[in-house]
Amino acid sequence: MLHFARWQIVGIIGVILLGVLAVVPNLVPKSWLDTWPSWLPHQRIVLGLDLQGGAYLLYQVDRDDYIEKRLRSMTGEVRNALRSEPRIGYTGLGVVDGGVQVRIRDASQLEEARDRLSGLTNPLGQSLFGSPAVEEFALTEGSDGLLRFTFTEEGLAQRIRSIVDQSIEVVRRRIDELGTTEPSIQREGENRILVEAPGGNPEQLKGLVGTTAQLTFHLVDTNVDPQQALQTRPPAGSMVLMGSEDDPYDPGRAYVVEESPLLTGEDLVDAQPGFQQQTNEPIVTFRLTTSGARRFGEITSQNVNRPFAIVLDDEVISAPVIREPITGGSGQISGSFSVQSANDLAILLRAGALPAALTLVEERTVGPGLGADSVAAGETASIVAAVLVAASMIAVYGLFGFFANVALVTNVVLILGLLSLLGATLTLPGIAGIVLTMGMAVDANVLIYERIREEGRAGRSPILAIDAGFSRAFATILDANVTTLIAAVILFQLGSGPVRGFAVTLAIGILTTVFTAFLFTRMMVALWVRRRRPSAIPI
Amino acid sequence: MKLLSLPTDTKIPFMRWRKPVMLGALVAVIASIVLFFTVGMNFGIDFRGGTVVEMRFEKPVDIAELRSEIGDLNFGDVQIVEFGQPTDVMVRVAEQPGGDEAQQRVVIMLRELYDEEAEFRRVEVVGPRVSGELAEAGIIAVVVALLAIMAYIWLRFEWHFAVGAVVTTANDVLLTLGLFSVTQLDFNLTSIAAVLTIVGYSLNDTVVVYDRLRENLRRYKRMPLPELIDLSINQMLSRTLMTSGTTVLALIALAAFGGEVIRSFTIAMIWGVVVGTFSSIFIAAPMLITLNMRPGRTSGTAGKGSDADGDEADEPQPANA
Numbered sequence: 002m003l004h005f006a007r008w009q010i011v012g013i014i015g016v017i018l019l020g021v022l023a024v025v026p027n028l029v030p031k032s033w034l035d036t037w038p039s040w041l042p043h044q045r046i047v048l049g050l051d052l053q054g055g056a057y058l059l060y061q062v063d064r065d066d067y068i069e070k071r072l073r074s075m076t077g078e079v080r081n082a083l084r085s086e087p088r089i090g091y092t093g094l095g096v097v098d099g100g101v102q103v104r105i106r107d108a109s110q111l112e113e114a115r116d117r118l119s120g121l122t123n124p125l126g127q128s129l130f131g132s133p134a135v136e137e138f139a140l141t142e143g144s145d146g147l148l149r150f151t152f153t154e155e156g157l158a159q160r161i162r163s164i165v166d167q168s169i170e171v172v173r174r175r176i177d178e179l180g181t182t183e184p185s186i187q188r189e190g191e192n193r194i195l196v197e198a199p200g201g202n203p204e205q206l207k208g209l210v211g212t213t214a215q216l217t218f219h220l221v222d223t224n225v226d227p228q229q230a231l232q233t234r235p236p237a238g239s240m241v242l243m244g245s246e247d248d249p250y251d252p253g254r255a256y257v258v259e260e261s262p263l264l265t266g267e268d269l270v271d272a273q274p275g276f277q278q279q280t281n282e283p284i285v286t287f288r289l290t291t292s293g294a295r296r297f298g299e300i301t302s303q304n305v306n307r308p309f310a311i312v313l314d315d316e317v318i319s320a321p322v323i324r325e326p327i328t329g330g331s332g333q334i335s336g337s338f339s340v341q342s343a344n345d346l347a348i349l350l351r352a353g354a355l356p357a358a359l360t361l362v363e364e365r366t367v368g369p370g371l372g373a374d375s376v377a378a379g380e381t382a383s384i385v386a387a388v389l390v391a392a393s394m395i396a397v398y399g400l401f402g403f404f405a406n407v408a409l410v411t412n413v414v415l416i417l418g419l420l421s422l423l424g425a426t427l428t429l430p431g432i433a434g435i436v437l438t439m440g441m442a443v444d445a446n447v448l449i450y451e452r453i454r455e456e457g458r459a460g461r462s463p464i465l466a467i468d469a470g471f472s473r474a475f476a477t478i479l480d481a482n483v484t485t486l487i488a489a490v491i492l493f494q495l496g497s498g499p500v501r502g503f504a505v506t507l508a509i510g511i512l513t514t515v516f517t518a519f520l521f522t523r524m525m526v527a528l529w530v531r532r533r534r535p536s537a538i539p540i
Numbered sequence: 541m542k543l544l545s546l547p548t549d550t551k552i553p554f555m556r557w558r559k560p561v562m563l564g565a566l567v568a569v570i571a572s573i574v575l576f577f578t579v580g581m582n583f584g585i586d587f588r589g590g591t592v593v594e595m596r597f598e599k600p601v602d603i604a605e606l607r608s609e610i611g612d613l614n615f616g617d618v619q620i621v622e623f624g625q626p627t628d629v630m631v632r633v634a635e636q637p638g639g640d641e642a643q644q645r646v647v648i649m650l651r652e653l654y655d656e657e658a659e660f661r662r663v664e665v666v667g668p669r670v671s672g673e674l675a676e677a678g679i680i681a682v683v684v685a686l687l688a689i690m691a692y693i694w695l696r697f698e699w700h701f702a703v704g705a706v707v708t709t710a711n712d713v714l715l716t717l718g719l720f721s722v723t724q725l726d727f728n729l730t731s732i733a734a735v736l737t738i739v740g741y742s743l744n745d746t747v748v749v750y751d752r753l754r755e756n757l758r759r760y761k762r763m764p765l766p767e768l769i770d771l772s773i774n775q776m777l778s779r780t781l782m783t784s785g786t787t788v789l790a791l792i793a794l795a796a797f798g799g800e801v802i803r804s805f806t807i808a809m810i811w812g813v814v815v816g817t818f819s820s821i822f823i824a825a826p827m828l829i830t831l832n833m834r835p836g837r838t839s840g841t842a843g844k845g846s847d848a849d850g851d852e853a854d855e856p857q858p859a860n861a
Binding site: 051059061203204360361362363364365366367368370371374375378379381382383385386389390393394395396397429430432433436437439440441443444447448451454455458476477480481482483484485487488489491492494495496500503504507 | 543544545546548549594596640641644647651659660661662663664665666667669670677678680681684685688689692693696729730732733736737739740741743744745747748751752775776778779782783785786787788789790791792793794796797798799801802805806809
């Protein structure tokens with residue numbers, strides 16, 4: 002136990018030096034770090050959102066919202082298919098019980114209708130050779146010419162998966178535009194997206210991520226009184242939309258607009274915030290794709306002096322009147338924007354719409370002030386804890402207590418080094434984990450020292466007692482630490498965010514504790530024994 | 541060189557008091573369970589859903605005034621407390637009816653009221669869907685941890701020890717839940733972490749005691765179990781005091797300087813270390829007597845019965861001559 006070969010000593014010191022080397026990047030300024038040769042470690046400990054401030058936002062793709070939208074668009078597809086020449090007479094087309102159904106009037110056209118509609122079941126994904134593609138819808142037939150589309154389970158699941166992927170892309174584009182440092186956007190489970198962004202303004206971030214940003218242009222139907230349409234029913238092919246509540250002139254005004262949009266956000270190539278020249282009001286200017294510009298030109302020349310509504314997520318932003326044909330392929334949106342909201346809308350339009358609404362299901366934001374306070378509190382607590390623990394070790398064990406304290410410092414350095422190398426996140430509970438490890442790390446040394454004392458009292462010579470102390474305490478130390486390690490691993494598996502940070506430092510702390518107590522302290526004691534040849538046990 | 545000496549060669553007859561102490565622990569555990577079901581714990585938003593907002597005002601705030609202003613917003617169950625210093629308040633609002641979207645209204649309205657005069661230091665909103673899952677994950681974590689640790693002890697020791705360790709740990713967990721019920725400290729995800737760490741610590745302590753017991757069982761084959769337990773605990777006493785002492789010192793530093801955010805965590809941990817130390821002496825060890833680990837020898841009459849471990853004693857010489 003007390004014999005160390007030279008290579009062992011070199012190995013132990015080497016590990017510790019590596020630990021020190023891994024900690025160094027945290028201590029030098031970033032600009033220095035960039036000039037370092039590439040073989041030196043560069044990773045720093047990542048401070049958790051609770052320490053540097055930032056937002057943790059968990060979104061869920063709204064499955065019901067997608068189903069509703071998709072069924073609505075499917076209804077349109079069915080209508081178009083049946084209306085194309087030669088027309089097939091139908092009745093009762095609509096969304097019923099989570100499916101789209103229609104009744105074919107004439108039984109003789111049923112065959113033809115079934116043929117046309119079976120083309121709408123929408124095979125998904127890349128079908129590999131031989132394997133049939135999953136279809137999004139199943140077409141079933143009831144009595145009296147009833148045809149009904151329902152989602153297939155597999156198809157819906159696949160759609161939701163790809164919607165989550167698309168949404169992540171859109172969210173990433175939006176956040177990148179904000180220029181926030183290193184946001185992390187990742188899928189969580191089946192249908193969730195976790196956005197973690199340090200710093201910044203959480204309210205702005207929420208606005209940017211949570212907005213669907215489905216932009217559409219609709220012609221306004223001025224022949225129908227909106228109030229009347231609200232009470233009864235808008236005419237077929239039209240719908241009632243509400244204006245923004247924020248509109249200072251006419252809040253919450255209702256508009257009757259044509260259901261099918263003239264243009265959508267997909268026809269846009271660019272959007273930029275700007276100012277209207279006469280009024281100096283913030284606006285958003287946009288440019289259209291070539292085909293979009295052509296369509297917009299045609300429509301505006303046919304509908305001069307009619308208003309059209311600019312609609313964002315089913316809310317009318319503004320409804321300007323077409324004064325003259327707009328053929329240049331660019332236009333502007335004015336509403337009651339502030340500079341920031343115009344800027345945000347431009348970002349949203351550039352990044353594109355989300356394929357389905359995102360619901361915020363969990364939010365945790367920490368302001369930079371609290372983060373800095375927590376770092377300071379964590380530092381103070383760590384230093385005070387270290388001093389208290391070190392002082393009591395010296396008080397009780399003297400020289401050996403000093404050895405234990407050297408091991409304790411080494412232990413903390415190794416924990417920080419490993420955290421840096423792993424790129425792990427340090428959270429406030431993580432700091433608590435380190436402080437707790439300090440308290441418990443001395444346990445290993447205490448176990449060894451108490452054992453040495455006992456062996457000494459049993460009449461062994463100092464060297465034999467020290468030797469036996471280390472070898473007998475080892476099994477105990479191992480058993481005791483494995484149980485805590487099990488708890489830490491399970492915490493890591495099942496925890497999230499800050500709790501996970503605690504589990505990581507606790508687990509790393511256990512490994513480094515076993516290393517420092519059992520190898521490093523033992524080596525220090527062995528070297529001391531070799532030099533001093535003690536005649537009495539100094540503890 | 542040494543300033544302090546830990547007690548050595550103590551001969552405290554711990555097992556003489558085992559019956560009243562175990563009875564006392566049982567009463568405390570039952571009281572904890574009763575409290576848990578009657579008073580209940582102050583579950584945080586992690587498990588119940590809702591909103592927590594921590595604000596720092598420019599001037600010290602009048603909590604009563606704040607209470608009436610926020611009360612006018614009709615959020616239902618609202619708690620407003622001072623948080624660390626007179627300028628800081630924590631507002632906790634119960635889950636709003638109307639699903640995940642409805643929760644956002646709380647933050648929006650609070651910001652409208654106070655954005656001018658207060659810094660929003662922390663905002664946490666947990667919707668109904670997530671809170672259910674978090675509660676489930678928390679319970680699973682504690683149960684899985686207990687089972688895994690029990691399995692490990694079963695592997696390394698005998699079944700008596702595994703059962704004893706589980707009873708001890710259950711005792712500590714229940715007493716910790718009792719602490720949360722009595723003090724009404726916020727019980728949230730971090731508290732689950734605290735409970736799991738207490739489980740880890742308590743077992744650590746129990747394992748150390750058991751380890752020495754196992755060693756002595758092999759060494760003194762004829763010693764009656766209560767005497768043997770007393771001997772083992774006394775041998776380990778200085779270590780137990782030293783380790784709990786340093787751990788509690790470190791935790792007190794955390795509680796005093798670590799800030800409000802982790803205070804409930806550290807308070808629970810301090811309690812857990814004290815309870816864990818106590819239970820490894822007064823629950824874990826006597827459980828072996830209760831489980832009749834060394835049958836027929838508890839009275840001191842020596843017999844040649846089966847060896848407790850099946851292993852040969854490595855060095856049958858007394859350590860405390």
